[in-house]
Amino acid sequence: MDWSDLPSELVITIAGNLTEFTDHLRFRSVCSHWRSSFQSHSLSLPRQLPWLALPSTSSPHFYSFSEDRVYSSPPAVVANNTNVLGSASGWFISVRGRDRHITFSLINPFTGVSIGLPSPDPYSSLFYAAADTLVWDRSDSAVVAACSTRLGVFHCRLGETAWVLIESQHYHMASSITFYEGRFYILQDDTCETVVLDGETLQQITVIDAPHLDSPVEAHLFVSSGELLLLMKSTWMYLFPDSDSQFYKVRRANLNDELVEWIEVNDIGDRALFVDNLHCFSVEVGDHSLLRRNCIYSAQSKTSGGPRNSSRTYSISIFDLKNNNGERLGCALNKFCAASLRGVVSPPSWILPSLS
Structure with missing residues (x-):
C-alpha cells in the first residue's frame, strides 16, 4: 500500500x-x-512560539524559537532577493525590487499560499517604504500599510488593484500598525496619538490621546487581552547599541474604559513581548518552559566587514520589566552568519506561525 x-x-x-x-x-x-x-x-x-525571519543576500532563513534551530532552506514561496516583514497573524508582506519596480505580496511561508498585492504608486509615500521602514497589518479582507519615515497611511482590499490613501487630519507618520478584533490601531510617530479604524469600512472610529512622555522615544503599539499596550524604547539604546542592557518601558490603557487613560506598568502578567525594529506582539507564557513571563524578547542584527564582503549576525536579548535589566540570550542563532547585500538594511522580523 x-x-x-x-x-x-x-x-x-x-x-x-x-x-x-x-x-x-x-x-x-x-x-x-x-x-x-x-x-x-x-x-x-x-500553541506556537514565534519564529524569526533572518534576511540575507539570496532569501530569508528562519529561526525556530522552540527548536532553537536555524532553517537554512526557506520555503519555496519566498523568492530569492525578497525581504519579508512578519506579523502576529502568521503572514508576511514580501518586498521585492528597487528603483521604480517595487512589488508587494502577502505570503504564508508555512502553507505556501501567496496573494499578490498592488505595486505602490511611484508618486506615493508608500513607494518609499523599504524593508526597514514598512509598517503594516492585515484583516481577513484588507491590508493597511505605511512608510514609517513619510506621511500617509494606505489600505488595499484583497483582490483590488491599487493602494488607497486613507485621508485624515490626524495622519502624520505611522510608526506602528496593529489589527485586533475588527479594528486597526495606528500609532502616529510625532504625536503618539492612536487612530482607530473599523476593519471592514476602514473609516475612522476614534482617536486615542497620547500618553505623557518625558523624552523622545521609539514606540510600538499592540493590543493584548483587551488592553492597548505601548512599548517604548529609550533613545539611550542607540547610544549603547552593543550593550545587553535594554531600556524599555510599557504604558497600558484599558480599551473598555469610557475614558482611555495611559498608565505606566512594570508587570504585564503572564505574557512575554516579542519586538523587532518595526512591530511588537505578545505571547501567553502558560506552560512554555522556554519563555519568561513579564519579559521582552528583542531581535537585533549587526553588519560587519567591508563594502564588498559584508556579513550579518543576529541575536536576541531579554529584558525583565520588573527588575529593569537585560541579557543576551544564548542560542543557536548566535552562531548563524548570513551574507549581507551592500547598502541594504533589512531587519530581522518576528512572526507567529500559522497554518490558516
Whole structure:
C-alpha cells in the first residue's frame, strides 16, 4: 500500500499525535491526499512560539524559537532577493525590487499560499517604504500599510488593484500598525496619538490621546487581552547599541474604559513581548518552559566587514520589566552568519506561525 492510499481517518490520527509545528509542515508535504485530509478536519495544533525571519543576500532563513534551530532552506514561496516583514497573524508582506519596480505580496511561508498585492504608486509615500521602514497589518479582507519615515497611511482590499490613501487630519507618520478584533490601531510617530479604524469600512472610529512622555522615544503599539499596550524604547539604546542592557518601558490603557487613560506598568502578567525594529506582539507564557513571563524578547542584527564582503549576525536579548535589566540570550542563532547585500538594511522580523 502506498502512503497516499491510507484512509483519511488513519491520516488524521497520525496528525493528531504530532506535537511540533515543523512536524505538521512535514506531514502536509508528504502528498496531496495527506494535505487535503489535514485541511478538511479541525485539528488542535499546539500553541506556537514565534519564529524569526533572518534576511540575507539570496532569501530569508528562519529561526525556530522552540527548536532553537536555524532553517537554512526557506520555503519555496519566498523568492530569492525578497525581504519579508512578519506579523502576529502568521503572514508576511514580501518586498521585492528597487528603483521604480517595487512589488508587494502577502505570503504564508508555512502553507505556501501567496496573494499578490498592488505595486505602490511611484508618486506615493508608500513607494518609499523599504524593508526597514514598512509598517503594516492585515484583516481577513484588507491590508493597511505605511512608510514609517513619510506621511500617509494606505489600505488595499484583497483582490483590488491599487493602494488607497486613507485621508485624515490626524495622519502624520505611522510608526506602528496593529489589527485586533475588527479594528486597526495606528500609532502616529510625532504625536503618539492612536487612530482607530473599523476593519471592514476602514473609516475612522476614534482617536486615542497620547500618553505623557518625558523624552523622545521609539514606540510600538499592540493590543493584548483587551488592553492597548505601548512599548517604548529609550533613545539611550542607540547610544549603547552593543550593550545587553535594554531600556524599555510599557504604558497600558484599558480599551473598555469610557475614558482611555495611559498608565505606566512594570508587570504585564503572564505574557512575554516579542519586538523587532518595526512591530511588537505578545505571547501567553502558560506552560512554555522556554519563555519568561513579564519579559521582552528583542531581535537585533549587526553588519560587519567591508563594502564588498559584508556579513550579518543576529541575536536576541531579554529584558525583565520588573527588575529593569537585560541579557543576551544564548542560542543557536548566535552562531548563524548570513551574507549581507551592500547598502541594504533589512531587519530581522518576528512572526507567529500559522497554518490558516
